Amino acid sequence: MGMLRWGLIIVTVLTGVICAKSAHAELDLKKVSDLARSCIADHLTDCHQYITNSIDYLDNRLKTHGKRACFVGHYSDDQTMIAFIRAIVERYAYSDMPSAVAIENIYKENCADQN
Secondary structure, X not given: OHHHHHHHHHHHHHHHHHHHHHHHHHHHOOEHHHHHHHHHOOOHHHHHHHHHHHHHHHHHXXXXXXXXXXXXXXXOOHHHHHHHHHHHXXXXXXXXXXXXXXXXXXXXXXXXXXO
């Protein structure tokens, strides 16, 4: 029984550490300058995930208002990611603007191209 208890304690601690690291990564991307650094550093997974989740959210928001979503099924395409990352790095790399606002601006610009 003692081994099982220690096993549960270890799993609980590891889960807490992983969740804390995930939450910390989210906090680090609040400003678009931090997102830009993430996109050009070795943290492309965080950058890609943030952009993908943001596009998904914005597409769903359009759909709930009865409008056609811009990137349905295409938001994880390489071209879409390249367009968003390029815009983030070129236009917002030194900005303190919230990442969500920058992504929405890029989304709206690219949405016009999609429709």
